[in-house]
Amino acid sequence: MTSVQTYQRPSSIEEAWSLLNDGGKSAKLVGGGVDVALFAPPEILTLIDLALLPTRSIELRSDGLAIGAGVTLTDLLESPLAAAYLDGVVVTMLRQVAAPLLRNAATVGGALASTHPWSDVITLFLALDAQVTQYSGQLQTSSLENLMEQRGTIDRTIITEVLLPIPADDVYASFEKFVRTGFDIGMLNCACRLTMNGDRCESGRIVFGGTPDIGHRLEAIERALAGARLDDATIDSAAQLARQALALRDDVRASAEYRRVLAVAGIRRCLMRIAQRVGE
Amino acid sequence: MSRLTITLTINGREKTFRIDPGEKLLGVLRREGYMGVKKGCGSGDCGACAILFNGRAVNSCLVFAAKADGGTLITIEGLARGEILHPVQIAFLEEGAIQCGYCTPGMVIATVDLLTKNPDPTEGEIREALAGNLCRCTGYVKQVRAVQRAAELMKGGETHV
Missing domain, CATH: 1.10.150.120 ([2Fe-2S]-binding domain)
Incomplete structure (x- = not known):
């Protein structure tokens, strides 16, 4: 049984915002609807479906790859623009998210707003330093990292667009996920974005998710990589830091001890993949 | 609760339904006789309820019927042409x-x-x-x-x- 009393389909973002304000805590935004259909709490009386908003485009702009919040994960996965972005790392990640039946419905905006700790989208987009545009009375853009730090209020704002910044030629990215069975919720995921100068790493963003906490940067590894040659010794050091510095816990999917093994393998694989590409 | 009227094109035929705001497509379709849309897990895990919604396969148990208003659906019943199977x-x-x-x-x-x-x-x-x-x-x-x-x-x- 559902407690939902009204279902609204606003055609403008201002109208959606007004409905969200009017409904207060009993109103919930619907992107693809997958999460809301599964997890909407009983106090939700009003659903506000964002499907009619003009947020379904994928564009390559001068400032980056702009992805509308209403784009489905399948739309993005099948986009040639996404395939061309950083050697297809976004597509590589999306292929491992759920199954096609869910990807066909779930939206990029919903994937962020759901703030699932195991989210592969959040982990990779944090590593890519995604910028998120939201509407809460007015449009404003902030980093995904900031948005996730304030995720307690994310359901009170309307995500309209995600921007993946244009990478320079010497930027590389990689993603790794560990699952029990294909398309399952992961036991741990890891993403890296490195800016290289020859075989040296100038700077990097290293993110682990599903620890089982939501994706977050591991700055100890980022500091260790800055200025270092991306060779076996550096990769060993990064793996050692992942073993020592990453905060991990047990949950139903994996023990902290097992996650530690996965974290070491994850960072090692990501960095080795980038080192191989740099050498090509 | 305010019931809604939605219009769906199902297997090439336009139909109008009265639904509850929180209803999922699965329930509406089965109530209206599309029994080939199977109810399995009800949580998007099994795929038994899959339909084509605007050309893409989705779990109908996770799609709010109101979201589909104005959309095009194809169920298993809509694939064959008369006696000729897809x-x-x-x-x-x-x-x-x-x-x-x-x-x-x-x-x-x-x-x-x-x-x-x-x-x-x-x-x-x-x-x-x-x-x-x-x-x-x-x-x-x-x-x-x-x-x-x-x-x-x-x-x-x-x-x-």
Whole structure:
């Protein structure tokens, strides 16, 4: 049984915002609807479906790859623009998210707003330093990292667009996920974005998710990589830091001890993949 | 609760329904007689309730019926043309990819979606496309063969959707 009393389909973002304000805590935004259909709490009386908003485009702009919040994960996965972005790392990640039946419905905006700790989208987009545009009375853009730090209020704002910044030629990215069975919720995921100068790493963003906490940067590894040659010794050091510095816990999917093994393998694989590409 | 009126084009026919605001498509479709849309897990895990919604296969148990207002749906009942089965249905029969049959409508719908976008899938792509469709009778070898056979049939010019 559902407690939902009204279902609204606003055609403008201002109208959606007004409905969200009017409904207060009993109103919930619907992107693809997958999460809301599964997890909407009983106090939700009003659903506000964002499907009619003009947020379904994928564009390559001068400032980056702009992805509308209403784009489905399948739309993005099948986009040639996404395939061309950083050697297809976004597509590589999306292929491992759920199954096609869910990807066909779930939206990029919903994937962020759901703030699932195991989210592969959040982990990779944090590593890519995604910028998120939201509407809460007015449009404003902030980093995904900031948005996730304030995720307690994310359901009170309307995500309209995600921007993946244009990478320079010497930027590389990689993603790794560990699952029990294909398309399952992961036991741990890891993403890296490195800016290289020859075989040296100038700077990097290293993110682990599903620890089982939501994706977050591991700055100890980022500091260790800055200025270092991306060779076996550096990769060993990064793996050692992942073993020592990453905060991990047990949950139903994996023990902290097992996650530690996965974290070491994850960072090692990501960095080795980038080192191989740099050498090509 | 304010009931809603929605209009859906189902299997080529426009229909109007009165629904509750929180209802899912699965419930509406089965109530209206589309019993080929199977209720399995009800949580998007098994794929038995898959339909084509605006051309893409989705779990109807996770789609609010109100979201589909104005949309185009194809259920398993809409694939055959009269007595002539869709090539994917023919392939599933030919390859014996049907055991109890409960998961079959969802499998067929997911296959139609795959082959519409990718007429020549690899085995890996087939397995990925069917990853959201669970069969509890047996493994997936015959289903994979059936999709490969369906691809051959459709390349031969047989398409319905």
